[in-house]
Amino acid sequence: IWTFGLHPQGAARIGGAGGSGSMGYVSRADSIEIGPIKKRDFPVVIGTAVGQHVLGQDFFGTLKFIVDNEKHVIRIRE
Secondary structure (H helix, E strand, C coil), X not given: CHHHCCXXXXXXXXXXXXXXXEEEEEXXXXXXXXXXXEEXXXXXXXXXXXXXXCCCHHHHCCCEEEEECCCCEEEEEC
């Protein structure tokens, strides 16, 4: 978590598919950028297991997207 420049402010349960889950640390990111998409002062939960650092519905939920089946990509836009 410190690798990302974030400092834990508490703990949270991260829900998974089928009711599975794990624990993580709650923090806030000054900003997150993925291509043209930028969010500021954003709450994040960082998983403790390797490979669990993902952005979910909190980040992508307000965005529009198009699934390009031919090229096997998802095009995301605000």
